[in-house]
Amino acid sequence: MKGIVWFRSDLRIDDNPALNAALSNCDEVLAIYIFSQSQWEIHNESNIKQEFLFKNLTELKGSLEDLNIPLIAINADSYKTLPQDLSSFAVEQKIEHVFCNNEFGFNEAVRDQNSKELLKKNNIQFSSFNDQVIYDPGFLKTGQGKPFSVFTPFKRRWVEHFEINFLEFESPSKKLKNNSTIQSNLSALKFVKTHSANIDLWPAGESAAQEKLKNFLQSKAQFYNESRNSPILDGTSRISPYLALGILSPKRCILEGLKLNNFEFTSGNKGICKWIDEIVWREFYRNIMHSFAKVSKNQPFQDYTNSIQWRFSSEELEAFHAGKTGFPIVDAGIRQMLAEGWMHNRLRMVVAMFFTKNMLHDWRLGEKFFMQHLIDGDFSSNNGGWQWSSSTGTDSAPYFRIFNPITQSQNFDPNGEFIKKFIPELKDVPVAQIHQPKDDLFSSADYPSPILDLKESRLRAIQAFKDAREVSGI
Ligand SMILES: Cc1cc2nc3c(=O)[nH]c(=O)nc-3n(C[C@H](O)[C@H](O)[C@H](O)COP(=O)(O)OP(=O)(O)OC[C@H]3O[C@@H](n4cnc5c(N)ncnc54)[C@H](O)[C@@H]3O)c2cc1C
Known part of the structure; x- marks a missing residue:
């Protein structure tokens, strides 16, 4: 039998149930990766993650070739056209069975269902696994x-x-006979985007x-x-x-x-x-x-939070995006993400809470900003983290429990070393002042004044949640 392993978020040989099933059932196997630039953009996935993806595909290609499996790259316009692209390729290659590992997003499930139906019409089996x-x-x-x-x-x-x-779980030991008539063609995928984060921190490959x-x-x-x-x-x-x-x-x-x-x-x-x-x-x-399909559809888990009157200030948003809110620990977290494509978990919570509570901006804007910059952007964890921090989600922080970024900074970066690493403007500020917003003691530092008052903004957030609860009769 001739089969395809359709790789998606499972770019490995180790513990890969779809690959194992293909190797057990087929005597000829092709691997494919279907890339859609527009889908990548619709999901706000970052450029550093895209570069990381391409580097990892190159590594995967080498490992698959050791098993005599070529890796074919296919470009698709979107998830809408993808089932047809997959099916045409499978028919052309006389494939009898497609194997893949499930992705759980709503759009991904629809894409897979459509692919399965189209393949079935062409007498091609489709098997999926949970990895x-x-x-x-x-x-x-x-x-x-x-x-x-x-x-x-x-x-x-x-x-x-x-x-x-x-x-x-098994890792493949079986090597197929080298009888493929088709060659790997990863050059069909080109990384053309730019970013300024340091990808060298993240070596590619299993x-x-x-x-x-x-x-x-x-x-x-x-x-x-x-x-x-x-x-x-x-x-x-x-x-x-x-x-x-x-x-x-x-x-x-x-x-x-x-x-x-x-x-x-x-x-x-x-x-x-x-x-x-x-x-x-x-x-x-x-x-x-x-x-709960609603979380994949841009909706909060807690319905009443649909009534929250989020603020919108383009100046505040600009300061936040640049890591220039005037709150050192918040800015250090954002600047870590811009520099490394990754942010420490404690700071993800501090930053997301500051954005949704003190700034009282819609969590969806923050969720998108993180996806656009994180190398580990992962829809369910990112959505879960933002909805936890904004108290709109399942098992969330209660709306009145709002982290104080100064206390968080004192507790988790007591000597200000992390702040100084990512905000060099503050390197000469004494530890006693490093956690506070700019004041007279370090007025000379080239660092912005705070964009908001912590006490007032905290009360404003609590009131906004109370109002939304009242409107919803809670
Ligand atoms: C606002 C916000 C946004 C987030 N966005 C993402 C995201 O896009 N992608 C992502 O992988 N994680 C996200 N997280 C979860 C967490 O911050 C990261 O998984 C973690 O910082 C990754 O670092 P690590 O690999 O060193 O984690 P470790 O502490 O070593 O944990 C090991 C693994 O467990 C998982 N994990 C850890 N914490 C969490 C958590 N709170 N929720 C779900 N899984 C977790 C991750 O896969 C992580 O790699 C987010 C959290 C918050 C609060």
């Missing part, structure tokens, strides 16, 4: 048979049902990803519980870009973490338990996306 989660999305249910919308009970159920054989995972687990994971909130300690794994494009699988991450903790989820080393929790958070947000 991004341990449990099929929607499988774990509350006692009332409903989808979970709160993390803690979801995690409890996740652990209760867990069996170690869920983490059994070996690099596994090396990052190994280094983290060996030297940082045990201390993760204490160090994960400190941006200057850099105590997290930084594997999110690799998970977002599927260069590393969540199963591999959980398996390697468990090996270090005697296969315990809730006892043993607290750092490893906490780190595995974070991978489960990722799965939780994928379940939310699967079970």
